[in-house]
Structure formats: structure tokens, C-alpha cells
Amino acid sequence: MxxxxxxxxxxxxxxxxSIAAIHEALDHGVNxxxxxxxxxLGHSEExxxxxxxxxxxxxxxxxxxxxxxxENGQITSSLKADSIRRECEASLSRLxxxxxxxxxxxxxxxxxxxxxxxxxxxxxxEEGKVRWIGVSNFxxxxxxxxxxxxxxLQPPYSAVSPDIERETLPYCQQHGIGVIVYSPxxxxxxxxxxxRERVAAFPPDDFRRHALxxxxxxxxxxxxxxxxxxxxxxxxxxxxxxxxxxxxxRHPAVTGAIVGMRSAAQARGVLGALEFRLTPEDxx
Numbered sequence: 001m002x003x004x005x006x007x008x009x010x011x012x013x014x015x016x017x018s019i020a021a022i023h024e025a026l027d028h029g030v031n032x033x034x035x036x037x038x039x040x041l042g043h044s045e046e047x048x049x050x051x052x053x054x055x056x057x058x059x060x061x062x063x064x065x066x067x068x069x070x071e072n073g074q075i076t077s078s079l080k081a082d083s084i085r086r087e088c089e090a091s092l093s094r095l096x097x098x099x100x101x102x103x104x105x106x107x108x109x110x111x112x113x114x115x116x117x118x119x120x121x122x123x124x125x126e127e128g129k130v131r132w133i134g135v136s137n138f139x140x141x142x143x144x145x146x147x148x149x150x151x152x153l154q155p156p157y158s159a160v161s162p163d164i165e166r167e168t169l170p171y172c173q174q175h176g177i178g179v180i181v182y183s184p185x186x187x188x189x190x191x192x193x194x195x196r197e198r199v200a201a202f203p204p205d206d207f208r209r210h211a212l213x214x215x216x217x218x219x220x221x222x223x224x225x226x227x228x229x230x231x232x233x234x235x236x237x238x239x240x241x242x243x244x245x246x247x248x249x250r251h252p253a254v255t256g257a258i259v260g261m262r263s264a265a266q267a268r269g270v271l272g273a274l275e276f277r278l279t280p281e282d283x284x
Contacts, residue, residue: 001013001015001018001035001043002040002041002044003040004203004205005073005205006038006040006041006075007075007207008038008207009040009206010207010208011203015047017263018047019050019051020263020264021263021266024267024268024271026055027057028267028271028274029271029274030059032101033048033059033060033062034062034063034180034182035048035063036063036064036067037063037064037068037090038064038106041073041075042090045091045095048061048095049096052097053096060101060102061095061100061101062102062104062180063100063102063104064103064104064105065084065087065088065103065104066087066105066106066109066117067106068087077110078110078113079109079110079120080113081117081119081120081123084120084121085120088124088130099130100129100130100131101131101132102133102134102151102152103121103124103125103130103132103133104134104135105117105121105135105136105138108138108142111142114142115145118133118146118147118148119147122147122148132151132152134150134151134152134178135150135153135154136153136154136182137156139167140168140171143171150175150177151177152178152180152255153168153172153177153178153179153180154179154181154182154258155181155182156183157184157248158181158183158190158244158248159186159190159225159244159247160189160222161186161213169251169253173252173253179254179255180255181254181256181257181258182257182258183258184244184248184258185241185259187213187260188260189214189222189223189226190225190226190229190241190243191240191241191244191269192226192227192233192239192240193240194223194226195223199214199219227240229241229243229244229247236276238272238276239269239270241269242270242272242273242276243276243278243282246273247283249277250277
């Protein structure tokens with residue numbers, strides 16, 4: 001929803017389609033939105049603010065700090081206390097909210113400043129500017145450096161990238177840290193609608209053009225996995241994407257899955273995942 005023209009874009013995006021996707025999701029039971037300041041260099045937060053204006057069924061709103069950019073759109077990292085405070089104020093303004101429900105450090109970078117950054121997050125919580133504080137893309141050793149309880153971790157997790165099962169998910173279970181996973185459909189690979197032709201036609205500013213999961217021989221393997229998920233979903237009238245999401249939700253450490261939606265139609269294609277769960281036989 002951040003649109004094109006920045007370092008990690010997914011290509012151009014129509015804001016009205018984004019808002020329609022948010023409304024479709026909210027109207028069918030979704031009660032939280034995750035975004036970040038850096039998505040579209042502030043644009044995604046602005047779109048969320050527009051989408052929520054005048055809505056009576058307001059969701060929880062989660063966003064992130066630590067990624068900053070200059071007037072030329074060059075993205076850098078900062079965990080300095082004064083930077084985090086400025087970023088929080090800017091996000092509150094773009095989102096048009098008085099309080100951010102969950103504020104997250106986007107990346108543990110620069111790693112030397114984790115303690116300073118986390119201390120700044122604690123102060124924002126004490127002041128009521130944010131309700132809860134969490135982290136994203138942290139490993140267990142980095143989480144252990146945070147001096148107060150962490151509400152949540154946001155890591156990448158999918159059937160294509162299950163790495164966090166080894167150490168990170170057990171750590172979160174042990175320490176009572178909620179886990180909201182991102183890319184459960186591996187950036188669209190496991191939706192059941194991705195094809196080699198679509199991959200070849202990605203616009204120049206779509207980061208997926210260079211992602212390893214979209215390169216051979218990985219692409220062939222991942223598309224075959226998506227076909228298997230499509231086959232399992234067909235038994236229940238579900239999409240491959242819903243199966244991919246259910247695969248992440250099967251893990252007892254996982255609280256929720258972040259699902260990207262670019263249109264109301266895409267939202268309808270995954271909303272069944274709110275209730276769909278896989279059987280042991282499906283998982284086998």
C-alpha cells in the first residue's frame with residue numbers, strides 16, 4: 001500500500017484500491033492493521049489514516065520505527081532516542097490517531113543502539129503515546145537485551161521460510177512474547193495465483209525481481225508447493241493462500257499472521273483464513 005518509487009516497493013498501487021481492501025477486511029472481522037513508517041516513505045501510513053477516517057469499527061493500528069529517510073528518499077537506520085521520538089510523532093500525524101496501539105522497532109539496526117532504542121520505546125509507552133511496544137526481525141539474543149517485557153515479535157515465517165522454528169519461536173513461547181508473522185504467503189508466491197509469467201512481468205521497482213525465493217531453482221520448487229496447497233484447499237473450498245496462512249497459524253507460538261491485500265478482491269481471497277485450520281492429515 002506504500003506504492004512505487006522507493007527502495008522496497010512492490011510496484012505502483014492505487015490508493016483507492018488500498019482503502020477498499022482495508023474496508024473489506026474490517027467489514028469481515030479483521031480487527032488490526034500492521035504498517036510501518038518506511039512503507040512508501042510515509043505513504044502507507046497516510047493511506048491507513050484515510051481508510052480509517054470516520055469508521056466506527058476502528059481496528060488496532062500497529063506501526064514501526066527505526067527506518068528513516070532523507071529528502072532524496074535514501075533509507076538509513078537509527079535507534080537513537082531523539083529519532084524514535086520524532087518518528088513516533090510523525091506516525092501519529094500521518095495515521096491521524098492519538099495513540100499507536102503497538103509500536104515496534106522495525107530492525108535491530110544499528111545493533112549497538114538496541115538498549116537506547118528500547119529505552120525510548122518504554123518512555124513513549126509511559127507517556128501514553130503508544131499502548132504496547134514490540135520488536136520486528138529480532139533474534140533471541142537481541143530480544144534478551146531489552147530491559148522490559150516485549151509485547152510481540154514480528155518475524156518472517158512461511159512454509160518456504162520456516163527458519164524461526166528452531167530457536168526464535170521457542171524463545172517467544174518461553175518468555176510470553178506474542179508472535180505476529182509476516183509474509184505467510186512468501187510475498188505472493190503461495191497464493192496459488194503466482195506464475196512464471198507474472199514473475200517475469202514484475203515492474204522494475206518490485207523488490208521481488210531480485211528475491212531468492214523468486215529465482216530458479218527456488219521458483220520451481222515454491223510454485224510446486226503452492227500447487228500442493230491449492231490441492232489441499234480445494235477439499236475445503238479454500239484458496240492456496242488460505243492454506244499457506246493456516247500453515248503458519250498451526251504453530252502454538254504464533255498469535256496472528258500479517259496478510260498483504262492490494263484490493264477488495266484480494267481481501268476476499270484470504271478472509272476465510274480467519275477461521276480455517278489445517279488437520280494433522282493436511283499437514284502431513
